[in-house]
Amino acid sequence: MRFSPLLDELIKSLQILPSVGPKSAQRMAFALLERQRSGGRRLAHVLDEALEKIGHCRQCRTFTEEDICPLCANPKRAQSGQLCIVESPADVVAIEQTGQYLGRYFVLMGHLSPLDGVGPEELGLDKLEHWLGDEAFSELILATNPTVEGEATAYYIADIAKHHGVSVSRIAHGVPIGGELELVDGNTLSHSFMGRKHFDNS
Amino acid sequence: MRFSPLLDELIKSLQILPSVGPKSAQRMAFALLERQRSGGRRLAHVLDEALEKIGHCRQCRTFTEEDICPLCANPKRAQSGQLCIVESPADVVAIEQTGQYLGRYFVLMGHLSPLDGVGPEELGLDKLEHWLGDEAFSELILATNPTVEGEATAYYIADIAKHHGVSVSRIAHGVPIGGELELVDGNTLSHSFMGRKHFDNS
Numbered sequence: 001m002r003f004s005p006l007l008d009e010l011i012k013s014l015q016i017l018p019s020v021g022p023k024s025a026q027r028m029a030f031a032l033l034e035r036q037r038s039g040g041r042r043l044a045h046v047l048d049e050a051l052e053k054i055g056h057c058r059q060c061r062t063f064t065e066e067d068i069c070p071l072c073a074n075p076k077r078a079q080s081g082q083l084c085i086v087e088s089p090a091d092v093v094a095i096e097q098t099g100q101y102l103g104r105y106f107v108l109m110g111h112l113s114p115l116d117g118v119g120p121e122e123l124g125l126d127k128l129e130h131w132l133g134d135e136a137f138s139e140l141i142l143a144t145n146p147t148v149e150g151e152a153t154a155y156y157i158a159d160i161a162k163h164h165g166v167s168v169s170r171i172a173h174g175v176p177i178g179g180e181l182e183l184v185d186g187n188t189l190s191h192s193f194m195g196r197k198h199f200d201n202s
Numbered sequence: 203m204r205f206s207p208l209l210d211e212l213i214k215s216l217q218i219l220p221s222v223g224p225k226s227a228q229r230m231a232f233a234l235l236e237r238q239r240s241g242g243r244r245l246a247h248v249l250d251e252a253l254e255k256i257g258h259c260r261q262c263r264t265f266t267e268e269d270i271c272p273l274c275a276n277p278k279r280a281q282s283g284q285l286c287i288v289e290s291p292a293d294v295v296a297i298e299q300t301g302q303y304l305g306r307y308f309v310l311m312g313h314l315s316p317l318d319g320v321g322p323e324e325l326g327l328d329k330l331e332h333w334l335g336d337e338a339f340s341e342l343i344l345a346t347n348p349t350v351e352g353e354a355t356a357y358y359i360a361d362i363a364k365h366h367g368v369s370v371s372r373i374a375h376g377v378p379i380g381g382e383l384e385l386v387d388g389n390t391l392s393h394s395f396m397g398r399k400h401f402d403n404s
Binding site for chain 2: 002005009010014018024026028029030032033034036039040041042045047048053065069089093109
């Protein structure tokens, strides 16, 4: 025997969460049943409501329960004329936390990966092209991840932008602030040499 | 800004799960929203139902949605007259998988831990005493964990059993099967010496 049918089903259902196997699912189910009944029921309700209501922003594709996300709806964000392309909503949050960037975003929800069936359409690049056609952006900032797929996606989008005459930039890659040179991998180090800037000591 | 209010709430709610912090909760929320909408809604419903319906078996205290769990309800289980005391429902499953034991269980749902406010009453030991008074068990097998708290709990229960004239045993501790002696800790090794058995080569 295993556990009671309902408990078995709970343990099985919890395993759809990423990196949760049978053992962790069991631990989670016990923790909820033993100590977190009210929190667990709250989780059940929030989860149900979130999966029911949260969709994608009509303009930038990030997750939101509104038709248009707060960032796209903010008229101040349109003033800079900049559009930053990122892979995921988590990247938007990371960039927002720097407080440096005041433009708008376009969230790809992934990167080009033909082998997994992720092509330009899955990333909403047709939507992006429409947007570039409708609005005159001053700059497109490519902030996809510095991975092989992220770079390929950035090149692909740069190509689209060129057709629309929008100036394109890529975020800088190099040695992280606070990092030690000897601990940085060779690829990053060579990027930081290629991307060096003249020291302005005037 | 963080995410949209509902997404923020989902990420916060997921953090009640054991060893899930802000980053894992975020990853879980995204995974559910991106790829697992139907599985996620199923999880929400099962979780709600489980927390609503699953309680403790009236007799052995394990988790079950019935009044009496299937093991306690099985008349064959009562025949051996044995009662095995374990700390958690997971221990019941582990012992059941061996196929060796055919008696009934009593699940403490923890161990004695006065500093955390877990005393005999929280472990249902009053219930166990009633049971020992009502029924004549042939043997009480103490299978609490071989930790300081588990041992203390075992001693406490052995004391109760003595008052009821029930014979008590403790599961054997020693070198695990398939383990290598040099990798076993000293405490375990000294247990395995103290618990040695005469070799019957007749």
